[in-house]
Amino acid sequence: MSKKSRIGLLGGTFDPPHWGHLWLAELARVQLNLDKVLFLPVGDPVHKQGQIITAVFHRLQMISLAIQDNPCFVLDTTDCTRPAPHTTVSLLPLLQQSHPEADFWLLIGGDSLRDLPTWVEPGRLIQHCRLGVLPRPGAEIDWADLSTAVPNIKTAVDMLDGPTLSISATAIRRWVKNGNEPRYLLPTAVAEYIHEKHLYLG
Incomplete structure (x- = not known):
């Protein structure tokens, strides 16, 4: 019988993709011994209804640029x-x-693990996959409450160990909108694409 592959799933709007996304993907790849990580941009995120989301075409282009140097990262x-x-x-x-x-x-x-009870059918979710979780400063997990809301959650979680990057796509968009350059907040190719396409200028 062939050996099962191990695949990480990294979802989000990626508006834009930044070093925080890439770091989580690489840390998980190494520590969970993943064969690859799928970057899964969402089309119409249910938790961001009413917000302006950059067109999918641009987000796909930016992800492709962000992951182009890592053969284990797949769009x-x-x-x-x-x-x-x-x-x-x-x-x-x-x-x-x-x-x-x-x-x-x-x-x-x-923070997403802490908020998992607000997700759609979290109990069914962990029947289909394990969770690779990178702790975030200020996002304390109350395991007792979480286990009550999502039974068996502790056995479904693999905690990752490494530094955290406090970068958010929201902050980057605001930074660019105010006329600043996002250099060093995300891959150079993504920063150049944002500049070329005049994204996030409002």
């Missing part, structure tokens, strides 16, 4: 090309169809 458009609603729990069966011989790790920050 997967499943989540942005399927019909709404775009929830993680409904995405996983589609990925399992594409990768039937894979074990999945959903890669998230400690």
